[in-house]
Amino acid sequence: MTTEIILPVGREAVESASKSKNEPQWLTELRLSALDKAGQLELPKLEKTRLDRWKMDGYGEYKPAAAISQVNELPEEFNQMLQTNQEGHNLIVQRNSAVVLSHLASELQEQGVIFMSLEEAAKQHSDLVQKHLFTAVKSDEHKLSALHAAIWNGGVFLYVPKNVQIDIPLQAMFVHDEEQAAFSPHILIVADENSSVKYVDVVTSTETTSAQVHSGIAEVIVKPGAKVTFASIHHLSKEITDLSFRRAIVEKDGQVEWIVGEMNYGNAVSDTTSILKGSGSASDAKVICVGTNDQKLNVTTKAVHFGKSSNSDMITRAAMRDEATAIFNGITKIEKGATHANGEQTERVLMLSPKARGDANPMLLIDEDDVKAGHAASAGQVNKEQIYYLMSRGISREQATKLIIYGFLEPIVAEIPIKELEELLSNIVERKLGQ
Known part of the structure; x- marks a missing residue:
């Protein structure tokens, strides 16, 4: 048929x-x-x-x-x-x-x-x-x-x-x-x-x-x-x-x-x-994502190693609110023959409301023995101890939460190579999280 x-x-x-x-x-x-x-x-x-x-x-x-x-x-x-x-x-x-x-x-x-x-x-x-x-x-x-x-x-x-x-x-x-x-x-x-x-x-x-x-x-x-x-x-x-x-x-x-x-x-x-x-080739990937309302997102970051002594580093940070759902895939693939390759990845997701969901899926696919590879992944809510610490310094709960979220995302925002566009991204993040 x-x-x-x-x-x-x-x-x-x-x-x-x-x-x-x-x-x-x-x-x-x-x-x-x-x-x-x-x-x-x-x-x-x-x-x-x-x-x-x-x-x-x-x-x-x-x-x-x-x-x-x-x-x-x-x-x-x-x-x-x-x-x-x-x-x-x-x-x-x-x-x-x-x-x-x-x-x-x-x-x-x-x-x-x-x-x-x-x-x-x-x-x-x-x-x-x-x-x-x-x-x-x-x-x-x-x-x-x-x-x-x-x-x-x-x-x-x-x-x-x-x-x-x-x-x-x-x-x-x-x-x-x-x-x-x-x-x-x-x-x-x-x-x-x-x-x-x-x-x-x-x-x-x-x-x-x-x-x-x-x-x-x-x-x-x-x-x-x-x-x-x-x-x-x-x-x-x-x-x-x-x-x-x-x-x-x-x-x-x-x-x-x-x-x-x-x-x-x-x-x-x-x-x-x-x-x-190629041998000695390198990749550095930083991805930031904010999901709101009822968005459905699928975000994949991937590095495929063929070259000897090749290096990859992938960092994804995301904040999910409202009823947004997302899948965050980090994939490091090291092919046979890519000796001395090194692949690292990190996916971290903050859930800012009970109905929001973000799944972090780190994957290491390795067909060569003489390599280094590692991953770290986490998905959870804003750390309450951090909020309480900031509140003890006279900061409101709402403002403390925002500071923690912005601090969580800032390492990637700061990588934009034009200052004014870095500020644009910061403003967009603030609007999405504050709406």
Whole structure:
């Protein structure tokens, strides 16, 4: 018996959108092939999460957006989030289905750095994009990746040439503020040998009246000796389901650092994975999450060790309130031959109300003997002794509880590489916990 699969987007719409943007033939063919596969593939199987029960058919339609010349042309609520970059330097802004602002400082351009819309890069730097696109997250991994490959729009392409060191973070902002507009950005970062870069983005939206999907994939290619810091804050409204998959392939002596703030109000899947391919490669992942109302969350942090003497460290901290439920998976996989690998992980969850739930699932999957690996996990309520201690110093119970929670989350918040965005994340945490 076969089941007819009805996809949220048709072949004609995908082909028409691709041609309207004058995309190269190889990209149009990739999109159509992925759409065909989406009808045959299954949803990803997530720990203790039934995605088939979620509302995930509201992918919307491709809607072009008018370009802007400066940040302050955005609505005020979004403009404030980019107060660190009012001049628009080293910044990409995507509004709904299209990039509306793209700027890279001339000194970086002169060094060969490329920072632009992925759609535009596919035309201007076709060989470079085609070589790396969908190499970290395969377009046929599962139904969600195939759908994304068919419909992604806007996006970011960042290429850092060999030996180029960029000290100032490059920023991107993804904004959704139009009902039924497709919102599926794809991020592709390629750091060539011995280069380094910091990339920071914010994914945000206004309130919507209908259920919609944000489908996002980020691929980070770290060449030998390179280092990439990837920081991201997701702050989408209640009616938007966030499906985000981030993955890095790290070659010999390369490093990737993830800093992720999951601050959505709707259901979300977050998967942040490092493939430590080369000897001496390293990954450091820090994830912070606050769940409120009746959110359903599945947050996975994963490191797969192939290289000898590779290192991974993963820290997840979460606070759950109201009736929010979440699964936090930490997975360290050490493959046969990855001798002297070292993988550490920690998941800690605070439950702030009787009906909230957060399950911490640490997993060590080890196929090699000569390695080090460890994990720690905890889930519980705010420590009463700490509250009583602070109250004995004249602090109210409510304020004492907030101080403990903020102190619990602060080690990750403080890792954001831009001071103003660190403050933005702190403000979002405060709003979510104080509502």
